[in-house]
Amino acid sequence: MENxxxxxxxxxxxxTIFFCLVRAILGPRMTDRLVAxxxxxxxGVVLILLFGAYLHDNQFMDIALVYTLLSFLAVVCLAxxxxxxxxxxxxxxxxxxx
Amino acid sequence: xxQFRLIAGTVFIVAGLFIFGVAVxxxxxxxxxxxxxxxxxxxxxLAIMLVCIGLMFYAGDPGxxxxxxxxxxxxxxxxxxxxxxxxxxxxxxxxxxxxxxxxEELP
Amino acid sequence: xxxLLFALWLLFHERLTIDVIITGVIAxxxxxxxxxxxxxxxxxRDMQFASRALAFLLFVIRLIWEVLKANINVxxxxxxxxxxxxxxPVIVRHxxxxxxxxxxxxxxxxxTLTPGTVTVDxxxxxxxxxxxxxxxxxxxxxxxxxxxxxxxxxxx
Numbered sequence: 001m002e003n004x005x006x007x008x009x010x011x012x013x014x015x016t017i018f019f020c021l022v023r024a025i026l027g028p029r030m031t032d033r034l035v036a037x038x039x040x041x042x043x044g045v046v047l048i049l050l051f052g053a054y055l056h057d058n059q060f061m062d063i064a065l066v067y068t069l070l071s072f073l074a075v076v077c078l079a080x081x082x083x084x085x086x087x088x089x090x091x092x093x094x095x096x097x098x
Numbered sequence: 099x100x101q102f103r104l105i106a107g108t109v110f111i112v113a114g115l116f117i118f119g120v121a122v123x124x125x126x127x128x129x130x131x132x133x134x135x136x137x138x139x140x141x142x143x144l145a146i147m148l149v150c151i152g153l154m155f156y157a158g159d160p161g162x163x164x165x166x167x168x169x170x171x172x173x174x175x176x177x178x179x180x181x182x183x184x185x186x187x188x189x190x191x192x193x194x195x196x197x198x199x200x201x202e203e204l205p
Numbered sequence: 206x207x208x209l210l211f212a213l214w215l216l217f218h219e220r221l222t223i224d225v226i227i228t229g230v231i232a233x234x235x236x237x238x239x240x241x242x243x244x245x246x247x248x249x250r251d252m253q254f255a256s257r258a259l260a261f262l263l264f265v266i267r268l269i270w271e272v273l274k275a276n277i278n279v280x281x282x283x284x285x286x287x288x289x290x291x292x293x294p295v296i297v298r299h300x301x302x303x304x305x306x307x308x309x310x311x312x313x314x315x316x317t318l319t320p321g322t323v324t325v326d327x328x329x330x331x332x333x334x335x336x337x338x339x340x341x342x343x344x345x346x347x348x349x350x351x352x353x354x355x356x357x358x359x360x361x
Contacts, residue, residue, distance in 0.1 A: 002156065005108050012115050016122045023125045031131045031188045035138045038180055039121060042142045042173065046114070046149050049169070053156050061165040062217065068169060072176040079183035086191045117276065124283040132335050135323055137279060143318060144276045147269075161219045168216070178317035178324070185325045185335060189296075 006054040010047060017043050034078060041071030103155045110152030117145040131188050139181035146173050206251050207237050264311075272318050296325060296335050 017040055024036035045064050052060025124137030150166040157163065214229040215221065240246035313324040316334060326333040 002104060005111070009111055009115055013118065016118050019122045020125065023122075029131055029188075031184055031191075032134065034184050034187075035131065035134050035181075036125060038177075038184070039125070039138050039142060042146060042177070043118060045169070045173070046118070046146060049149065049153055049166075050111075053153055058157075058162055058165075058219070061162060061169070065165065065169055065172070068172050068176065072172075072180060075180045076183060079180070079187055082187050083183075083190065086187065117280070120280050120283055124279075127283060132323070137283060139317055139323060140272070140275050140279050144272055147272075161216065164216050174318070175314070178314040181317055182313065182324050185323050189325050189335075 003054060006050050010050050010054070013043055013047050013050070017047075030082060034075065034082075037078075038071075038075050041067075041074070044071070103158065107152040107155030110148050110155065114145040114148035114152060117141045117148065121145065132185060135181050135184055135188075139177060143174055143177050146170060206240070206246060207233050210236055268315055268318065271315070275318065296333060 020036045020040045020043070024033045024040070027033045027036060045068050048060055048064040048067060052058070052064070118141065121137050121141035124141070125134055128134050128137065147170050150170045154163045154166050157166070210233045211229055214232065215225070218225045218229075237246065309327055313327050316322050316324050323335045324333070325335050
Protein backbone atom coordinates (compact mmCIF):
# COMPACT_ATOMS: atom_id res chain seq x y z
CA MET A 1 0.00 0.00 0.00
CA GLU A 2 2.68 2.45 1.09
CA ASN A 3 4.88 1.57 -1.88
CA UNK A 4 2.05 2.04 -4.36
CA UNK A 5 1.34 5.53 -3.01
CA UNK A 6 5.00 6.47 -3.24
CA UNK A 7 5.24 5.12 -6.80
CA UNK A 8 2.18 7.07 -7.93
CA UNK A 9 3.59 10.19 -6.26
CA UNK A 10 6.89 9.77 -8.08
CA UNK A 11 5.09 9.33 -11.38
CA UNK A 12 3.07 12.50 -10.83
CA UNK A 13 6.23 14.43 -9.92
CA UNK A 14 7.93 13.21 -13.08
CA UNK A 15 5.03 14.51 -15.17
CA THR A 16 5.21 17.94 -13.50
CA ILE A 17 8.98 18.02 -14.02
CA PHE A 18 8.39 17.30 -17.71
CA PHE A 19 6.00 20.23 -17.99
CA CYS A 20 8.48 22.48 -16.19
CA LEU A 21 11.07 21.42 -18.74
CA VAL A 22 8.68 22.40 -21.54
CA ARG A 23 8.35 25.82 -19.90
CA ALA A 24 12.12 26.09 -19.58
CA ILE A 25 12.54 25.38 -23.30
CA LEU A 26 9.64 27.61 -24.44
CA GLY A 27 10.23 30.49 -22.00
CA PRO A 28 10.50 33.67 -24.03
CA ARG A 29 12.76 35.38 -21.53
CA MET A 30 15.81 34.18 -19.63
CA THR A 31 14.08 34.72 -16.29
CA ASP A 32 11.23 32.40 -17.29
CA ARG A 33 13.81 29.67 -17.69
CA LEU A 34 15.37 30.46 -14.32
CA VAL A 35 11.99 30.17 -12.59
CA ALA A 36 11.39 26.83 -14.28
CA UNK A 37 14.85 25.57 -13.32
CA UNK A 38 14.23 26.61 -9.71
CA UNK A 39 11.01 24.60 -9.59
CA UNK A 40 12.68 21.62 -11.27
CA UNK A 41 15.46 21.56 -8.69
CA UNK A 42 13.03 21.62 -5.76
CA UNK A 43 10.94 18.89 -7.35
CA GLY A 44 14.14 16.93 -7.81
CA VAL A 45 14.79 17.16 -4.07
CA VAL A 46 11.29 15.87 -3.35
CA LEU A 47 11.77 13.07 -5.88
CA ILE A 48 14.98 11.98 -4.14
CA LEU A 49 13.21 12.03 -0.77
CA LEU A 50 10.28 9.94 -2.05
CA PHE A 51 12.66 7.48 -3.68
CA GLY A 52 14.54 7.15 -0.41
CA ALA A 53 11.29 6.40 1.41
CA TYR A 54 10.41 3.84 -1.28
CA LEU A 55 13.72 2.00 -0.81
CA HIS A 56 13.69 2.44 3.04
CA ASP A 57 17.16 3.93 2.80
CA ASN A 58 18.04 6.85 5.09
CA GLN A 59 21.14 7.80 3.11
CA PHE A 60 18.98 9.43 0.46
CA MET A 61 18.15 12.22 2.91
CA ASP A 62 21.80 13.28 3.03
CA ILE A 63 21.86 13.30 -0.76
CA ALA A 64 18.70 15.43 -0.84
CA LEU A 65 20.22 17.89 1.63
CA VAL A 66 23.36 18.32 -0.46
CA TYR A 67 21.26 18.59 -3.61
CA THR A 68 19.27 21.46 -2.06
CA LEU A 69 22.50 23.33 -1.37
CA LEU A 70 23.84 22.71 -4.86
CA SER A 71 20.65 23.66 -6.70
CA PHE A 72 20.37 26.88 -4.72
CA LEU A 73 23.99 27.68 -5.57
CA ALA A 74 23.33 26.98 -9.26
CA VAL A 75 20.42 29.42 -9.40
CA VAL A 76 22.37 32.09 -7.51
CA CYS A 77 25.43 31.71 -9.77
CA LEU A 78 23.33 31.99 -12.94
CA ALA A 79 21.52 35.01 -11.52
CA UNK A 80 24.74 36.80 -10.52
CA UNK A 81 26.19 36.09 -13.92
CA UNK A 82 23.16 37.54 -15.68
CA UNK A 83 23.12 40.62 -13.42
CA UNK A 84 26.78 41.27 -14.19
CA UNK A 85 26.11 40.88 -17.90
CA UNK A 86 23.16 43.27 -17.76
CA UNK A 87 25.21 45.88 -15.88
CA UNK A 88 28.02 45.60 -18.44
CA UNK A 89 25.61 46.00 -21.34
CA UNK A 90 24.06 49.08 -19.74
CA UNK A 91 27.47 50.67 -19.25
CA UNK A 92 28.42 50.06 -22.87
CA UNK A 93 25.06 51.42 -24.04
CA UNK A 94 25.42 54.73 -22.18
CA UNK A 95 29.01 55.01 -23.36
CA UNK A 96 27.83 54.57 -26.94
CA UNK A 97 25.20 57.28 -26.74
CA UNK A 98 27.49 59.74 -24.98
CA UNK B 99 3.22 0.64 10.26
CA UNK B 100 0.08 1.83 11.97
CA GLN B 101 -3.01 2.68 10.00
CA PHE B 102 -3.06 6.24 11.37
CA ARG B 103 0.49 7.02 10.28
CA LEU B 104 -0.15 5.68 6.80
CA ILE B 105 -3.29 7.76 6.32
CA ALA B 106 -1.80 10.97 7.79
CA GLY B 107 1.38 10.67 5.72
CA THR B 108 -0.60 10.01 2.56
CA VAL B 109 -2.83 13.03 3.13
CA PHE B 110 0.15 15.33 3.57
CA ILE B 111 2.05 13.96 0.57
CA VAL B 112 -1.00 14.22 -1.70
CA ALA B 113 -1.57 17.82 -0.56
CA GLY B 114 2.07 18.66 -1.34
CA LEU B 115 1.86 17.07 -4.77
CA PHE B 116 -1.36 18.98 -5.49
CA ILE B 117 0.44 22.23 -4.70
CA PHE B 118 3.31 21.27 -7.00
CA GLY B 119 0.74 20.66 -9.73
CA VAL B 120 -0.76 24.10 -9.11
CA ALA B 121 2.71 25.67 -9.31
CA VAL B 122 3.35 24.10 -12.71
CA UNK B 123 -0.13 25.12 -13.91
CA UNK B 124 0.65 28.65 -12.79
CA UNK B 125 3.79 28.62 -14.93
CA UNK B 126 1.58 28.09 -17.97
CA UNK B 127 -1.46 30.16 -17.06
CA UNK B 128 0.24 33.40 -16.02
CA UNK B 129 1.90 35.38 -18.77
CA UNK B 130 4.41 37.65 -17.04
CA UNK B 131 7.59 36.61 -15.31
CA UNK B 132 7.01 38.57 -12.11
CA UNK B 133 3.65 36.87 -11.66
CA UNK B 134 5.16 33.47 -12.33
CA UNK B 135 7.78 34.06 -9.63
CA UNK B 136 4.99 34.43 -7.07
CA UNK B 137 3.57 31.03 -7.86
CA UNK B 138 6.97 29.39 -7.94
CA UNK B 139 8.22 30.91 -4.69
CA UNK B 140 5.14 30.28 -2.59
CA UNK B 141 3.94 26.95 -3.84
CA UNK B 142 7.39 25.40 -3.64
CA UNK B 143 8.00 26.42 -0.06
CA LEU B 144 4.64 25.14 1.19
CA ALA B 145 4.74 21.99 -0.93
CA ILE B 146 8.15 20.89 0.31
CA MET B 147 7.00 21.43 3.89
CA LEU B 148 3.89 19.29 3.35
CA VAL B 149 5.81 16.48 1.64
CA CYS B 150 8.42 16.50 4.40
CA ILE B 151 5.71 16.26 7.08
CA GLY B 152 4.17 13.35 5.19
CA LEU B 153 7.52 11.58 4.97
CA MET B 154 8.05 12.19 8.70
CA PHE B 155 4.88 10.18 9.35
CA TYR B 156 6.19 7.44 7.06
CA ALA B 157 9.73 7.32 8.47
CA GLY B 158 9.07 7.67 12.19
CA ASP B 159 12.60 7.59 13.64
CA PRO B 160 14.02 10.81 15.16
CA GLY B 161 17.11 11.00 12.92
CA UNK B 162 15.05 11.14 9.73
CA UNK B 163 12.59 13.61 11.24
CA UNK B 164 15.36 16.02 12.18
CA UNK B 165 16.95 15.71 8.75
CA UNK B 166 13.65 16.39 7.01
CA UNK B 167 13.19 19.45 9.25
CA UNK B 168 16.68 20.60 8.25
CA UNK B 169 15.85 20.23 4.55
CA UNK B 170 12.63 22.23 5.01
CA UNK B 171 14.43 24.97 6.92
CA UNK B 172 17.10 25.24 4.29
CA UNK B 173 14.62 25.45 1.43
CA UNK B 174 12.71 28.13 3.33
CA UNK B 175 15.91 30.12 3.74
CA UNK B 176 17.16 29.65 0.20
CA UNK B 177 14.02 29.84 -1.93
CA UNK B 178 13.14 33.50 -1.14
CA UNK B 179 16.70 34.53 -1.94
CA UNK B 180 16.57 32.82 -5.33
CA UNK B 181 13.20 34.33 -6.24
CA UNK B 182 14.37 37.73 -5.04
CA UNK B 183 17.40 37.53 -7.37
CA UNK B 184 15.18 36.49 -10.28
CA UNK B 185 12.90 39.48 -9.62
CA UNK B 186 15.87 41.81 -9.48
CA UNK B 187 17.15 40.61 -12.84
CA UNK B 188 13.70 40.94 -14.36
CA UNK B 189 13.28 44.51 -13.12
CA UNK B 190 16.73 45.52 -14.33
CA UNK B 191 16.61 43.92 -17.76
CA UNK B 192 12.97 44.29 -18.80
CA UNK B 193 12.36 47.36 -20.96
CA UNK B 194 8.57 47.03 -21.02
CA UNK B 195 8.00 46.75 -17.28
CA UNK B 196 5.28 49.42 -17.24
CA UNK B 197 3.08 47.36 -19.53
CA UNK B 198 3.09 44.48 -17.09
CA UNK B 199 2.46 46.24 -13.79
CA UNK B 200 2.01 49.65 -12.25
CA UNK B 201 5.34 50.97 -11.04
CA GLU B 202 5.07 53.29 -8.10
CA GLU B 203 8.76 53.85 -7.56
CA LEU B 204 11.84 52.06 -8.80
CA PRO B 205 15.07 51.33 -6.95
CA UNK C 206 26.96 27.87 18.29
CA UNK C 207 29.48 25.07 18.99
CA UNK C 208 26.70 23.05 20.62
CA LEU C 209 24.51 23.48 17.55
CA LEU C 210 27.38 22.50 15.26
CA PHE C 211 28.06 19.40 17.34
CA ALA C 212 24.38 18.43 17.26
CA LEU C 213 24.45 18.78 13.47
CA TRP C 214 27.53 16.55 13.31
CA LEU C 215 25.85 13.85 15.40
CA LEU C 216 22.70 14.17 13.27
CA PHE C 217 24.66 13.46 10.10
CA HIS C 218 26.22 10.35 11.63
CA GLU C 219 23.10 8.94 13.29
CA ARG C 220 25.13 6.96 15.83
CA LEU C 221 27.01 7.74 19.02
CA THR C 222 30.42 6.06 19.13
CA ILE C 223 33.74 7.23 20.51
CA ASP C 224 35.41 7.92 17.14
CA VAL C 225 32.50 10.04 15.94
CA ILE C 226 32.64 12.10 19.14
CA ILE C 227 36.42 12.65 18.98
CA THR C 228 36.46 13.71 15.32
CA GLY C 229 33.37 15.84 15.94
CA VAL C 230 34.99 17.72 18.81
CA ILE C 231 38.08 18.42 16.70
CA ALA C 232 36.03 19.61 13.71
CA UNK C 233 33.77 21.80 15.83
CA UNK C 234 36.79 23.36 17.54
CA UNK C 235 38.36 24.16 14.17
CA UNK C 236 35.15 25.74 12.84
CA UNK C 237 34.69 27.78 16.03
CA UNK C 238 38.26 29.08 15.86
CA UNK C 239 37.69 30.02 12.21
CA UNK C 240 34.47 31.86 13.08
CA UNK C 241 36.16 33.72 15.92
CA UNK C 242 39.01 34.81 13.69
CA UNK C 243 37.03 35.84 10.61
CA UNK C 244 33.33 36.25 11.42
CA UNK C 245 33.47 38.00 14.79
CA UNK C 246 32.04 35.18 16.87
CA UNK C 247 32.10 35.45 20.65
CA UNK C 248 30.32 33.87 23.60
CA UNK C 249 28.49 37.12 24.45
CA ARG C 250 26.91 37.31 21.00
CA ASP C 251 25.78 33.71 21.29
CA MET C 252 24.15 34.53 24.60
CA GLN C 253 22.32 37.46 23.00
CA PHE C 254 21.02 35.23 20.25
CA ALA C 255 19.98 32.55 22.72
CA SER C 256 17.98 35.05 24.77
CA ARG C 257 15.90 35.84 21.69
CA ALA C 258 15.34 32.22 20.68
CA LEU C 259 11.80 32.14 22.07
CA ALA C 260 10.77 35.29 20.18
CA PHE C 261 12.27 33.79 17.03
CA LEU C 262 10.29 30.58 17.54
CA LEU C 263 7.05 32.58 17.85
CA PHE C 264 8.03 34.44 14.68
CA VAL C 265 8.52 31.16 12.81
CA ILE C 266 5.15 29.79 13.93
CA ARG C 267 3.45 33.00 12.85
CA LEU C 268 5.32 32.80 9.53
CA ILE C 269 4.07 29.27 8.83
CA TRP C 270 0.49 30.42 9.41
CA GLU C 271 0.97 33.38 7.05
CA VAL C 272 2.49 31.10 4.41
CA LEU C 273 -0.58 28.84 4.59
CA LYS C 274 -2.89 31.81 4.03
CA ALA C 275 -0.67 33.07 1.19
CA ASN C 276 -0.80 29.75 -0.57
CA ILE C 277 -4.57 29.46 -0.42
CA ASN C 278 -4.72 32.97 -1.90
CA VAL C 279 -2.29 32.18 -4.76
CA UNK C 280 -3.90 28.81 -5.52
CA UNK C 281 -7.27 30.57 -5.80
CA UNK C 282 -5.81 33.04 -8.28
CA UNK C 283 -4.16 30.35 -10.40
CA UNK C 284 -7.19 28.09 -10.54
CA UNK C 285 -9.65 30.88 -11.41
CA UNK C 286 -10.26 31.29 -15.12
CA UNK C 287 -8.53 34.18 -16.88
CA UNK C 288 -6.11 34.76 -13.97
CA UNK C 289 -4.30 37.73 -15.52
CA UNK C 290 -7.45 39.81 -15.87
CA UNK C 291 -8.46 39.63 -12.22
CA UNK C 292 -5.18 40.67 -10.66
CA UNK C 293 -3.45 44.01 -10.74
CA PRO C 294 0.29 43.67 -10.13
CA VAL C 295 2.17 46.66 -8.76
CA ILE C 296 5.61 47.58 -7.43
CA VAL C 297 5.61 49.67 -4.24
CA ARG C 298 8.18 51.08 -1.83
CA HIS C 299 7.77 50.05 1.76
CA UNK C 300 9.53 51.88 4.59
CA UNK C 301 10.84 49.82 7.45
CA UNK C 302 12.17 50.74 10.85
CA UNK C 303 14.44 47.74 11.10
CA UNK C 304 18.08 48.72 11.60
CA UNK C 305 20.20 45.59 11.75
CA UNK C 306 20.97 43.76 8.54
CA UNK C 307 19.74 40.45 9.95
CA UNK C 308 16.38 42.00 10.75
CA UNK C 309 16.04 43.42 7.24
CA UNK C 310 17.02 40.10 5.65
CA UNK C 311 14.43 38.30 7.78
CA UNK C 312 11.81 40.88 6.80
CA UNK C 313 12.63 40.53 3.09
CA UNK C 314 12.47 36.75 3.29
CA UNK C 315 9.18 36.77 5.17
CA UNK C 316 7.69 39.27 2.71
CA THR C 317 8.64 36.94 -0.11
CA LEU C 318 6.99 34.06 1.70
CA THR C 319 3.72 35.85 2.60
CA PRO C 320 0.53 36.74 0.67
CA GLY C 321 1.09 37.80 -2.90
CA THR C 322 4.24 39.82 -2.34
CA VAL C 323 7.84 39.40 -3.50
CA THR C 324 10.78 41.57 -2.47
CA VAL C 325 12.51 43.08 -5.47
CA ASP C 326 15.27 45.07 -3.80
CA UNK C 327 16.43 46.01 -0.32
CA UNK C 328 17.58 49.56 0.33
CA UNK C 329 18.94 51.30 3.42
CA UNK C 330 15.63 51.98 5.16
CA UNK C 331 13.09 50.53 2.74
CA UNK C 332 12.27 47.46 0.70
CA UNK C 333 10.83 47.46 -2.82
CA UNK C 334 7.98 44.99 -3.05
CA UNK C 335 6.24 43.55 -6.09
CA UNK C 336 2.67 42.65 -5.20
CA UNK C 337 0.55 40.25 -7.20
CA UNK C 338 -2.51 42.31 -6.36
CA UNK C 339 -2.99 45.83 -5.01
CA UNK C 340 -5.17 44.49 -2.21
CA UNK C 341 -2.39 42.30 -0.88
CA UNK C 342 0.00 45.23 -0.30
CA UNK C 343 -2.51 47.02 1.92
CA UNK C 344 -1.78 44.51 4.65
CA UNK C 345 1.91 45.31 4.26
CA UNK C 346 1.79 48.57 6.20
CA UNK C 347 1.07 47.14 9.62
CA UNK C 348 1.83 43.47 9.47
CA UNK C 349 2.37 41.60 12.73
CA UNK C 350 5.56 39.94 11.49
CA UNK C 351 7.42 43.23 11.25
CA UNK C 352 6.33 44.19 14.76
CA UNK C 353 7.64 40.92 16.09
CA UNK C 354 10.97 41.52 14.34
CA UNK C 355 11.16 45.01 15.82
CA UNK C 356 10.57 43.59 19.28
CA UNK C 357 13.37 41.12 18.69
CA UNK C 358 15.72 43.94 17.69
CA UNK C 359 14.88 45.97 20.75
CA UNK C 360 15.95 43.08 22.92
CA UNK C 361 19.37 43.11 21.26
